[in-house]
Each structure stands twice: as structure tokens, then as C-alpha cells.
Amino acid sequence: MVSIAPWILSLTPPFGQRNSSRRGAYHVWYNQLMPVIGAHVPAAGGLKNSVANAIKIGAECMQIFGASSRQWSVKQPSGEEIAEYKAALREAGLGPVFLHAAYLVNLASPSAEQRGKSIQSLVEHLKIASAIGAEGLIFHPGSSRGDPVDEAVKRIASGAGETLEKVKGKSKLILENDVGGGNLVGGLDEIGRVIKRVKSKRLGVCIDTAHGLESGLIERFDEASVKRLFDEFDEKIGIERLRVLHVNDSKTPAGSRRDRHENIGEGYIGRDGFRALASEPRVRELPWIMEVPGFDGKGPDKRNVDLLRSIAASPS
Numbered sequence: 315m316v317s318i319a320p321w322i323l324s325l326t327p328p329f330g331q332r333n334s335s336r337r338g339a340y341h342v343w344y345n346q347l348m349p350v351i352g353a354h355v356p357a358a359g360g361l362k363n364s365v366a367n368a369i370k371i372g373a374e375c376m377q378i379f380g381a382s383s384r385q386w387s388v389k390q391p392s393g394e395e396i397a398e399y400k401a402a403l404r405e406a407g408l409g410p411v412f413l414h415a416a417y418l419v420n421l422a423s424p425s426a427e428q429r430g431k432s433i434q435s436l437v438e439h440l441k442i443a444s445a446i447g448a449e450g451l452i453f454h455p456g457s458s459r460g461d462p463v464d465e466a467v468k469r470i471a472s473g474a475g476e477t478l479e480k481v482k483g484k485s486k487l488i489l490e491n492d493v494g495g496g497n498l499v500g501g502l503d504e505i506g507r508v509i510k511r512v513k514s515k516r517l518g519v520c521i522d523t524a525h526g527l528e529s530g531l532i533e534r535f536d537e538a539s540v541k542r543l544f545d546e547f548d549e550k551i552g553i554e555r556l557r558v559l560h561v562n563d564s565k566t567p568a569g570s571r572r573d574r575h576e577n578i579g580e581g582y583i584g585r586d587g588f589r590a591l592a593s594e595p596r597v598r599e600l601p602w603i604m605e606v607p608g609f610d611g612k613g614p615d616k617r618n619v620d621l622l623r624s625i626a627a628s629p630s
């Protein structure tokens with residue numbers, strides 16, 4: 315075997331082979347698993363543009379809005395648009411791809427009308443996910459607006475179950491942990507209870523690092539705390555449900571319950587925090603998707619992607 319100094323390899327990540335696993339694609343980097351690093355990218359002007367946008371910043375996987383993020387009405391992409399997108403994606407070798415649901419969605423709402431519209435919106439977005447072969451549709455559990463948490467859990471479970479019932483296929487519905495303020499439901503307890511009620515293998519979970527810190531789910535990102543977080547996840551939800559990470563730094567401190575994303579290394583998680591995250595074997599084979607403001611304020615950029623990749627290649 316040719317011997318190469320490890321520091322030379324570390325200059326040129328990603329290096330190594332692309333593999334497939336139960337959880338999707340990942341890299342084997344210098345004999346250890348590397349997460350697939352990607353970001354939320356715009357799909358304005360047609361789905362295929364998202365692929366070009368991902369390539370431009372060096373993302374290997376991505377998240378997009380399948381339709382408008384601020385409207386109830388959903389326009390399904392045409393067959394031609396989907397074909398162009400798929401061809402571009404194949405050529406780029408990108409993946410996995412996730413969709414993010416519209417911000418209006420609130421399955422936990424006390425209003426039946428709001429819940430109905432939310433289910434309808436999730437159904438339409440999940441149809442798009444399915445049509446374009448996306449891994450899943452990520453959504454926020456929502457706000458109970460003051461109602462008891464038990465009620466919220468039942469409503470979310472019922473809405474998620476109905477959505478999955480209406481859209482068959484492989485694409486998953488993925489619940490994201492929330493910051494916890496203002497009656498927001500979405501801690502590990504609640505997510506675990508929703509999953510137990512729905513009993514579908516197509517219901518997954520996304521952990522957002524910024525929300526984790528802001529909600530107080532994790533006090534700081536050091537190795538011991540990161541391990542505790544995923545131990546707790548495993549106990550309350552089951553680690554096999556964890557499908558993807560939203561890897562964002564936080565502008566607000568632990569327990570702030572204020573959701574403000576920050577560029578990698580510039581917030582309360584910091585570079586060392588993400589190094590600690592990278593040292594956790596249970597998340598090293600997952601896609602890591604950034605939703606950061608960008609160093610020029612225009613959304614996730616190459617600088618964030620490169621930085622996170624180099625951090626992931628040198629865990630603490």
C-alpha cells in the first residue's frame with residue numbers, strides 16, 4: 315500500500331468513494347465515514363436550477379422548496395420540468411435531496427380549518443417529493459396555540475398519518491425539532507410520541523443543531539453533550555428514525571428559544587462544537603444540510619460548505 319501522509323489527504327476533501335447505505339449516500343474518507351455535506355438552495359425559475367445552485371457552492375446533497383414556501387396553493391411541476399431536473403441531478407451525481415414544507419403548515423393547530431389546509435399542503439409537497447425522487451419532506455411540528463401538549467401530539471400524529479396515507483411511495487415525511495418558544499411543539503418527547511402513534515416507517519426525524527441549542531435540548535456542543543443528545547434521541551425516538559441533520563450555527567445562546575441561524579463557526583455552537591458533532595458516529599453517515607445566512611447574506615455559500623467539510627474531516 316502506498317503510504318500518504320494524512321495531512322495531504324486532509325487538504326483535498328472530499329476524497330474517497332461514494333457509497334450507498336440504508337440511509338443514503340455517504341463518503342468513506344480516509345477509512346472513516348464522512349457525512350454528505352449540502353445546503354438549502356434556491357429552485358427559483360425551475361427545479362433544475364437547484365442543481366446548478368448546489369454545484370456552484372460545492373454541495374453534494376441539497377434541500378429545496380418544491381413549491382412556494384409562503385402560500386397554501388401548490389403548483390405541481392410539469393413532467394418536462396421534472397425530467398430536466400432529474401437529468402441535471404443524474405449528471406451532477408448529487409443526493410440525497412430533501413424538500414422543506416411551506417412555513418404556514420401547522421398540524422398542531424386548534425383550528426380544524428388550519429389543520430385541513432396544512433394536511434393538504436403537506437400532501438401536495440409530498441407528491442412533488444415523490445415525483446422527483448426526493449428522500450423526504452421536512453416539516454415543523456407546529457404550535458399548539460396554548461392547547462395541552464397531548465392534544466397537539468394527537469393532532470400532529472393524525473395529520474402526518476393522513477398525509478402518508480394519501481401519498482404512497484418511498485418519500486418520507488420528516489419531523490424537525492423546534493425551538494420550543496410560543497407553544498411550539500417539537501422536543502424529543504413529543505416527536506417520539508407522534509412517531510409511536512403513527513406507526514409508519516415513512517416517518518423520519520431531522521435534528522436542527524441551532525434549534526437543539528436554542529431549545530435547551532443541548533446546553534453546549536461538546537463530545538459528552540452530543541453523545542447524551544443522541545442517547546436521548548435513541549431512547550425516546552429510536553436512532554434509526556434520524557434521517558438528516560440541519561447543521562446551522564446559532565446567533566442566540568442555549569435556551570434562548572429564539573430561532574436565529576448563523577454561519578458555521580460564527581455563533582454559539584462554534585467550530586469546536588461542530589467538531590464535537592463530527593465525532594459522534596451515529597451522525598457521521600447522515601446528510602448534513604445547512605440553512606445558514608451566508609457570509610454575504612445571500613444564503614448558504616461555498617465558504618460555509620468548505621468550512622463545514624473541513625471540520626467534519628477533522629472531528630475532535
Ligand SMILES: [Zn+2]
Pocket residue numbers: 490522560605
Ligand atoms: Zn432547520
Ligand SMILES: [Zn+2]
Pocket residue numbers: 522524525573574575
Ligand atoms: Zn430554524
